[in-house]
Amino acid sequence: MSEAFTQRVGTAPEGVWAAPGRVNLIGEHTDYNDGFVMPFALPQRALLAARRRDDERWRLVSVDLDEEHELGVDDLVQGSPGWQSYLAGVVWVLREAGHRVGGADLVISSDVPVGAGLSSSAALECVTLAALADLYDLEIEPLERARLARRAENEYVGAPTGLLDQAASTLCRAGHALFMDCRSGEVEQVPFDLAAAGLELLVLDTAVAHSHVDGEYGERRASCEAAARVLGVPALRDVTDLDAALAALEDEVLRRRVRHVVTEDDRVLRAVELLRAGDVAGLAPLLDASHVSMRDDYEITVPAVDDAVTSARAHGALGARMTGGGFGGCIIALVEHGRAEEVGAAVAADQTAAGHPQPRWFSAQPSAGAGRV
Template sequence: MSAPISEAFTALYGRAPDGVWAAPGRVNLIGEHTDYNDGFVMPFALPHTTVAAVSRRTDGLLRLHSADASADGTAGTEGVVELRVDALAPGTDPHWTAYPAGVVWALREAGHPVTGADLHLASTVPVGAGLSSSAALEVVVALALNDLYALDLPRWKLARLCQRAENVYVGAPTGIMDQTASACCTAGHALFLDTRDLSVRQIPFDLAAEGMRLLVVDTRVRHAHSDGEYGKRRAGCEKGAALLGVDALRDVPYDGLDTALAGLGDEDEVRRLVRHIVTENQRVERVAALLEAGRTREIGPLLTEGHASLRDDFRISCPELDTAVDSALAAGALGARMTGGGFGGSAIVLAETGDVETITKAVAAAFAAAGHTPPRTFEAVPSAGAARLA
């Protein structure tokens, strides 16, 4: 994609870009809503990416253009958004431009001398599907500016700055997983991430070699992390940690869960949230152990168990996600669960290679029978993290 996006950049700005970068979306294999509780997650990068052609500026001007945001997808100077880097302020931009502008703001707030840029962006990451399109956008901008301004920031620090951009500038209370996955994943692996200390472990995850596939079922039900329900879950988890006297729910041991839940008294809503986080952390560790032992098929029931926890305790599923999971399991899937922040987005399905067509057809038929919008189903291949292309 580097040649076409470079040509589009040149048509927009009248000069060639200084470089082209790409950052992927991600699928979270297991570990949902644990990241802002200092817990464990296990995402992997998708082959779907956001690509950015970028050049430095020295006049304090930030110019942004997206092929996906323009009406007909063609380059045109009328679609370029111009901002002043010294005027960037959190909460002032309700549009897509808040994500790249937020990265520039976060870099400058951290003391890095970013004096402007021209950017043209294009993406194949489905928006609103729970596959981290926003993190891909943030990370590709951060990586480009890191290179162009010779900031020499490590990947984990870029992820932190991107999270700050989304939390503070955009106003979405997301954890660190999405940005870290986009920045740090490697092809053919899942990333075991401890979100407390940001330590990572690359775990081999080559399903095709073992006769399996992982499908993503995009329900086409769109969600927004900045709306109230996601924030309520996070606030509820923080309340649970405070009531239990721990820094974060990560500190509640699995073998002490019953005692902890009993100590929450009549806080039924908080109890459900705590139970999900503690059991989900344990599921991540169990999945990691199974993968490292070469027992990949055995992770299927843990994925399904995770969906039940998200549906019943965290209560962030929806009819379309439940239909995807239930119909896939009925058609022979090894395991299935919703993935992402919830309230829409996508489900993942672990399947034997020979069962993929049967499962895909069964899910489509179940959606049709329920009157849902037809889903988009595709294979998720563990892919590389962000990189410079040209």
């Protein structure tokens, strides 16, 4: 990245920073319901080389797209389209929060798959925030960094995401999953040693792209907020009697949404207990149940994703589910050690035979969060 920066800017960067994509092991669409999540960071990451400028202008360069944009203060406009909005949004939100951030040249490259539900956008935001915080000596705690990055996506980009993605990209540690209470911000690094358990976690990108900036994601969030109002609770995380809650809701769609969120929160809590006890294989039925809930109650899967999950189970996966915001993207599958490539290839063959796009796959290892390289 240093060489790419020098080629584009004409001088050496002051440093290089990295922030990862993430896989959400369990806990889908629970974050904006003040619930529980458990992601881990991927080795795939965004890399950013950066250098301060003397003016209040920002040069944003994508090595991958061979594109360059230069912005001034007046160009930091909410709702601006394009990849550059994720970087510009971080500049905007830092300044909105009262942090003294001057100009910078920012050159970025990422190998986090785009549109796969692996938080490629959060990686861009979190690496930009890490770089600017270091360059301008900003004292910002890790969780607050995640919250600021989420504000950039919510308020500048216009995607109504929860805190999961940015928290994972910022806070995760290698060899661990991140158990997070999205209301209190409390986190626990839970050991997640797949190899010791004789297992691998296959991540398969169905190549059906999704986007958070669309009506479906926003509709799910709005329906949860509507259900919470009817039930008289601050958020669906506060539903303690699911049967009573379902009986109190007349709308069948709201009943399904509530059932998913409440049962998914419970699955996260059960998964944490399993990992604390070192029982990685015990996650398998929770993955299966999570997928059924997302398919039937939250209605965020698509045929290619459902078929990939079914195929993975048929070819020997212990458990499998969609991961990410939905409407495309990736599945994860818990498989015996050494079988990820075999199962991935078998699922890919089934997908193409069914007329779905050709997928990509890899074996995921829990990796470190954002920081200077």
